[in-house]
Amino acid sequence: MGFIRELYKHRFIYSLAIPGLLILGIFSYLPLAGHLLAFKKFELAEGIWGSPWAGFENFRFFFGNPDWMQITWNTVYLNSLFLIAEIGIATVxxxxxxxxxxxxxxxxxQSFVFLPYFISWLVVSLMIFGMLSNTDGIVNHMLARFGMQEVDWYQTPWVWPIILTFVRAWKNAGYLSIILLAAITGISGEYYESAKIDGATRLQQITKITLPLLRPTIIVLTLLGIGRIFYGDFGMIYAIIQDNGVLLSATDVIDTYSYRALRQLGDFSMSSAIILYQSLMGLVTILVFNTIVRKIDKDSRLF
Structure with missing residues (x-):
């Protein structure tokens, strides 16, 4: 009853949240019904509800393929590199x-570091191709000029996690740095004035005041990144790597794998099973890490 009274008392304030809740419900929760496809043998003519049930057959087929371990590892590994590089560079x-x-x-x-965030991945992929192309690539021209052996970048899988991490950090670190800078500007100047009186250098002020007070914001950004650690950046990876089979061993993630399953096999049910597995793993990951953060620092947890 207390909740009802609170809701009625501040009904005009809570009504401001209605548009946002409607958008959240329509675009985030209503589509969850589509996960039903993962348990069906989808037939386009029959629709979702008319298609026969398949139970866990789609999951058995997916987990029976050894590729699932490779794409899961690639997804977590690449996103871990992206998260560490983005937050680390953004903090600096x-x-x-x-x-x-x-x-x-x-x-x-600020405008200069923020600008890459607005460049589409398609444009970025063309920039990377112009730099790493075997024929007219800028990098290979520079290597040849210094008497070094040219590298066939698009046939060398092990270098791409490094390249993708660098590109992802270049594109997104500026955006995250603006968020962190806003948190820094919110720190009271009295802390720094007291530190100056005590004779603290500027470096000591950063390490003893700025970074500790910035920690909650960094933790929240890290938790948000961890919540999507099982979601590969499809736009980035597919725009840059495309269908280069040589590089799939190092760059194929859950999103690109499910896309190829849908495009090549036309199997909606299989793709839905892969995406449901991805969603459940992401949920488990964020719950585990949020629990760990709650035990370490309750004020920095998400919930």
Whole structure:
């Protein structure tokens, strides 16, 4: 009853949340019914409800294929590299931007580091091809000029986790640095004034004040990233790697694998089973890490 009274008392304030809740329900929760396909043998003519039940047959087929371990490892491994690189570089960028005192120069730098975030992955893929192409690539031209052996980048799988990590950090670290910079500007200046009186250097102020007070924001961003650790960046990987079979051993993730299963086999049920497995693993991961954070620092947990 207390909840009902609270809801009625502040009904006009809570009503402001109705559009957002409707969008969340329509685009986030209503589509969950589509996971039903994972347990059916989908036939287009019969529709979702008319298609016969398959039980766990789609999952048995997927887990019976040894590829599932490779794509799961690739997804977690690549996303772990992306998360560490993005947050690490974003933190350094935010600290450097905070040290810039000239207002106009600071705004220019913020715009400069934020700009890559708005470049589409298709454009980025063309940029990378222009740099790493075997024939006219800038990198191979530079290697040849210095007397070094040229590298066939698109036939060398082991280098691509490094390349993709660098590209992902270049594109997204600027966006995250703006979030961290906003958190830094929210720190009270009294802390720094007290530290100056005690004779603390600027580096000591960063390590003893800024970074500790920035920790909750970093933890939240990390948890949000961990929540999507089983979701490969399909737009990035497919735009850059496409269907290069040589590189699949190092770059094929759950999203690209399920897309190929749908495109090549036309099996909606199999793709749905893969995506449901992906969603459940992501849910388990965020619950586990949120529990760990709750035991370490309750104020930094998501829920």
């Amino acid at each position: 960028l935010a600290l450097f931007l905070n040290e810039v005192r000239h207002a106009i120069f600071k705004r220019l730098l």
